[in-house]
Amino acid sequence: MDSNGAMVDMLKRRGFVRTPRVEGAFRAVDRAVFVPMPHATDAYEDTPLSIGEGQTISAPSMVAIMLEAADLTPGQRVLEVGTGSGYNACLLAAATVGTVVTIERIPALYKRAEDVVHRLFPSVHMVLGDGTLGEPALAPYDRILVTAAAPAFPSPLIDQLAPQGKILAPVGSPGEAQVLMVGTKLPDGTLQTVRDVWCRFVPLIGRHGFPGGEEGA
Numbered sequence: 577m578d579s580n581g582a583m584v585d586m587l588k589r590r591g592f593v594r595t596p597r598v599e600g601a602f603r604a605v606d607r608a609v610f611v612p613m614p615h616a617t618d619a620y621e622d623t624p625l626s627i628g629e630g631q632t633i634s635a636p637s638m639v640a641i642m643l644e645a646a647d648l649t650p651g652q653r654v655l656e657v658g659t660g661s662g663y664n665a666c667l668l669a670a671a672t673v674g675t676v677v678t679i680e681r682i683p684a685l686y687k688r689a690e691d692v693v694h695r696l697f698p699s700v701h702m703v704l705g706d707g708t709l710g711e712p713a714l715a716p717y718d719r720i721l722v723t724a725a726a727p728a729f730p731s732p733l734i735d736q737l738a739p740q741g742k743i744l745a746p747v748g749s750p751g752e753a754q755v756l757m758v759g760t761k762l763p764d765g766t767l768q769t770v771r772d773v774w775c776r777f778v779p780l781i782g783r784h785g786f787p788g789g790e791e792g793a
Contacts, residue, residue, distance in 0.1 A: 657707035662689030708782030
């Protein structure tokens with residue numbers, strides 16, 4: 577069995593990968609492609625790894641938790657805030673067979689991810705900019721995934737969420753444990769939120785995030 581497949585089997589045994597859609601995405605997208613050479617030997621370990629610029633590629637288990645919580649279905653329009661390595665954007669593209677938009681604020685990471693993502697999934701729409709502002713031109717989104725810790729759901733992202741759409745974000749202070757929050761947009765425009773798991777992400781930087789620091793996943 578290939579190493580990526582063995583990683584997926586481990587995630588299934590531990591209950592992180594639960595649905596055929598998420599499993600298929602993980603099997604279709606090799607994590608090693610997104611891990612820089614100094615950490616390539618650890619590409620299939622269930623741990624975050626450095627991708628440069630003070631950023632990390634999230635642990636596969638955390639990625640799986642978010643993808644399962646997002647309840648992805650074919651044809652959805654999905655926005656990811658925090659492209660980082662591009663791994664999650666490719667998983668989203670493999671899982672949704674819809675429109676995937678991903679935003680990164682760090683130019684060096686954006687360029688590196690663009691080369692990989694567009695080689696594997698040319699249809700992914702990549703944006704360089706402040707992810708807390710979203711991408712209004714392509715809204716509304718059925719799903720929005722924020723892959724950095726936010727003080728709260730950024731209001732522009734809520735505005736760009738479609739009715740009955742879901743937004744996921746780690747909410748809490750940088751340097752401390754955060755909680756993955758899942759919000760569903762009700763017909764009156766308000767959010768119905770539930771708490772998922774404890775997690776730890778780098779801070780979300782931008783007009784509706786935290787000042788300073790870096791972002792990415």
